[in-house]
Amino acid sequence: MMMISVDDLAALPTMGLEFVAGSAGGHRMVTWAHVCDLEDPWNWVGPGDLVMTTGPGIPRDPADQVEWLVKIIDAGVSALVLALGPNSPAAGDPMLEAASERSFPVLTGRFDLQFVTLARAVIESSIDAERRRITAIRRLYDINSMEVEAGEGIGSRLSALEKISGWSLCLWDEREGTVLFAGRHAERTGLSEAPDTAAEVVALPGDPYLRLAASPIAGATPDKPLLAHVVGLLTMEFRYRGAEQDRLRQSGQELFSGLLAETITPSAVWPELNRRGLTEAVVVACWTSVSGAELTDSDVHRRTWLDGLAPLLARQGSSLLGVVPDDDDLLRRIAESVGDDAVTGVSSTLTSNSSFPEVVRQAKLAGSRAMELQSPVVRYDDDQTVSMFPSTPAEVRGLVRGVLGPVIDYDRANSTELVESVRVFLGNDGNWSRSAKQLSIHRQTLVYRMNKVSELLGFAPASSKGTALLWLAIESARRTGIDLADIVDD
Structure with a gap:
């Protein structure tokens, strides 16, 4: 909102200013006016003020006059009359x-210049400018509110x-x-x-990376206080968005856990996925991460390129799992946002009838293969994933012995059924009750057996790691038609 400028004051015919x-x-804007005949006016005025004096405080020595003036200028004063x-x-x-x-x-x-009249002109201009600014601020908030309500x-x-x-x-x-x-003017x-060439580049409080770039529109009267209100409107919006995205990530983790534990079915959660x-x-x-570095995924759900998308994300050990398009x-x-060397394993398409633990296992296996090949993306059952299964019976036997050897040896020496318990446990996607029932043993007995397997294998x-390696060994034997008992007897 335009206030009166020094040039405007000089142009007032009744003032006789030169x-x-x-x-x-002369383009400097004047926000207030003060009459000050003291020797130190800079202590009594502020930025944007017009200082008017009849001169008794002005030093007589030319060098002192320069110093006196410089102090007034450094106080941010707009002009001296x-x-x-x-x-x-x-x-x-x-x-x-x-x-x-x-x-x-x-x-x-002139000495008889009516300072009161000059000050009134400045003050009335300032008050009018402030009145117009308040009106414009109200319009900013009203327009923004209407646009939000209209879904713009x-x-x-x-x-x-x-x-x-x-x-x-x-x-x-x-x-x-x-x-x-970007607004239409910014695009045109x-x-x-x-945007980095803008006249004003303002960081949005609360987000270290968001910037508002602003440049005056030709022929318009840009006002920095109004720009500050635009920043405020956007800050409120993005803070709300950030809080909502945090809430969605938290609820997404809970949904993911429920799907993995099979307390929620994919068909039940499908409407939420659509939302x-x-x-x-x-x-x-x-x-x-190929190097084993920690994934920096704490703010991946807030990335602006998600553009309203809210995937289910959950950490499991050193990996990040997600249900995503x-x-x-x-x-x-x-991948690029969570780690410099992050690779991606992708499952087959998830449907409302899928076994979620199985689809998760597919993603982990593909991820293991991606790490092995250091390939950016490996999809389950594509050529790269299929190649992780041994191609000959000898290779299968070597894999099974390499992974399950200590357990096989323990079974052989103690007439236990640890290998079979592992096979059933994985076949039931880690469901303790269902696995114990299939093995006709108490659930706590199964827990004891799995603890023993952990002790023997180190995982x-x-x-x-255990799901990927054990499933790979057992599935390789199944695909090749080799009985695990045959390997035990080898």
């Missing part, structure tokens, strides 16, 4: 030259806010180096192509 120095700074009395020292050339060098307006008027996206809202604020606006993610949303003027934007073909993906670009983006059958 520039004697610093006319290049001299209406010198008959006993006041004249402004010397060094003082006026210093004002011109700093483009600081110095104006003179942020790009449309930025266009509406551009008209009121006088700024071209675009929102960009500095981490990704991409523009997320090319600001959306190079989360998972409306097309979905898969289970497993992301793991079967989209190569999305799988790649998630738990139910762990990611």
Whole structure:
């Protein structure tokens, strides 16, 4: 909102003001006016003020005058008006030259200049500008609210806010180096192509990577306080979005756990997947670091390129598992965001009738193969995954002995059934009660057997590593038609 400028004051015919120095700074805006005849006016005024004096506080020595003026300039004052009395020292050339060098307006008027009238002109202009600013602020919030209620996206809202604020606006993610949303003015003027060249680049509080780029619209009157309110509106929105995304990740972890434990069926959770934007073909993906580094997945659910999508994400050991759309670009983006050397294993398509633990196992196996090959993406049952099964009976026997050897030896020496217990346990997707029932043993007996297997192998059958290795060994024997008992007898 435009206030009165020094040039505007000089143009008022009733004031009789004339520039004697610093006319290049005539565009400066004046927010308030003070009469000050003290020797230290800089202690009593502030940025944007107009200082008016009859001169008794002005030093007489030219060097002291320069120092006096510099202190006023450094206080942020917009201009100085001299209406010198008959006993006041004249402004010397060094003082006026210093004002011109700093483009600081110095104006003179008659000694009988009515300071009250001049101050009233400044104050009335300031009050009117503030009144218009308040009206514009109210319009900003009203327009934003109406656009939200109408279901308009942020790009449309930025266009509406551009008209009121006088700024071209675009929102960009500095981490990704991409523009997320842009108003129509920003698109037309090319600001959306190079947001870092904007006149103003403001960080949105609460997010270290979101930036609002703003440049004045030609012919409009941009107002920085209004821009601050635009930043406030966007900050509130993205903080709300962040909190909602955190809630969705938490509930997604709970859904994932329920699906894995089979206390929830895929068919029961399907409507929720659709509400989360998972409306097309979905898969289970497993992301793991080749080097074993910790995955930085704490904010992956907040990435702006998800664009409203809320996948189910859950940590299991050193891996990140997710129910996500079967989209190569999305799988790649998630991998890049969680680790420098993260690879991705992808299951077959998840359907409402799928066995969720089986689909998770597929993703883990594909992820293990991706780590082995150091391949960015491996899909279950593609050529790369199939090749992880041994191709000859001798290789199968070697694999089974390498993985299950200690358990086989223990069974042989003690006439126990640990290998069979592992096979049944994996075949029932780690379900304790169902496995114990199939083996006709008490559930606690099965727990004892699995603990013994963990002791012999150095890893738990139910762990990611245990599930992958044990299932691979047992499934390889099954695919090759080799009986585990035959291997035991070997």
